[in-house]
Amino acid sequence: MLFPTTIVGSYPQPEWLIDRAKLAGRFPPRVRAKELWRVEEPYLKEAMEDATLLAIRAQEDAGLDIITDGEIRRESYSNRIATALEGIDIDNPGVGLDRSGHPNPVPRIVGKIKRLRPIELEDLLFLKANTQRKVKITVPGPFTMLQQAQNDFYATEEEAAMDYAAALNEEIKDLFAHGADIVQVDEPYMQARPEKARQYGIQALNRALLGVTGTTAVHICFGYAAVIHVRPEGYSFLPELSACSCTQISIETAQSNLDCQVLEQLGNKKIMLGCIDLSDMNIESPVLIASRVKKALKYVAAENIILAPDCGMKYLPREVANGKLKAMVQAAQMLRSEVN
Secondary structure (H helix, E strand, O other): OOEHHHHHHOOOOOOOEEOOHHHHHOOOOOOOOOHHHHHOHHHHHHHHHHHHHHHHHHHHHHHEEEEEOOOOOOOOOHHHOOOOOOEEEEEEEEEEEEEOOOOOEEEEEEEEEOOOOOOOHHHHHHHHHHHEEEEEEEEOOOHHHOOEEOOOOOOOHHHHHHHHHHHHHHHHHHHOOOOOOEOOOOOOOHHHHHHHHHHHHHHHHHHHHHOOOEEEEEEOOOOOOOOOOOOOOOOOOOOHHOOOOEEEEEOOOOOOOOOOOHHHHHHHEEEEEEEEOOOOOOOHHHHHHHHHHHHHHHOOOHEEEEOOOOOHHHHOOOHHHHHHHHHHHHHHHHHHHHHO
């Protein structure tokens, strides 16, 4: 099917589950942030499952073709995995600079990084048990996890990144072994820190994907619209991803009004095209969304385009998110009829 639809990863968490004002009023947590949850620990897992079901049904009701768990159980896209690895001290965190230059508590690397056990497998199995559609699950990338950590152990960043990648490789293989259709690796810090990304980012990504045979995506972005308000018009690190072994590349074009000619440099990768502006609380028309996709169609074959929002949907009011997703699905239907 042409122009399949999905979300990047996150969907709005309910107010009864998490304190959305606190969530939006701070930078995404790198260490644990248990104070964000409104439900007490004995009931939290059940509440998270109930909220995940709501997220799954909302995506299905909107007509999406590829479903995620909405990242409902997460305090941020990255800290779920980043705080579950051996070699990390989260009780005595370090300090790292966010992409805006803001200092933030971060995991502190104090030993060799290893994966102790499956981390997101239970999330995947719950998702698969509750939808018949294709499923995608997201993980933070090795480069981004390192940039969000304080290294007090490794002699070089490259060495640390490769151990993050090896641990992530085990997680990704487990997810595919248990039925994931797509695993997406989130690497926003490749855009934020392009010089370091050029030094060892692709090498770490390819190590994370070594021996993986399923459909893999890499997501790179400008930061959440709710947090980072000013967008450049172009990526500082994107053509380099042509050297990555991933199947798909997820980008943003709506808020930044990206010049899509750069997509010609990504070879025959499938493009998950961010075509919904999450800085705008108005629900775009399907015609407007389709027009954003048509900018990319000048440079990417129709069979290689997947429709998605820009990233950070978790910060939207739920009714706005649902409206935008339904409009995106209608845009995909329009595009299919025009292309066919």
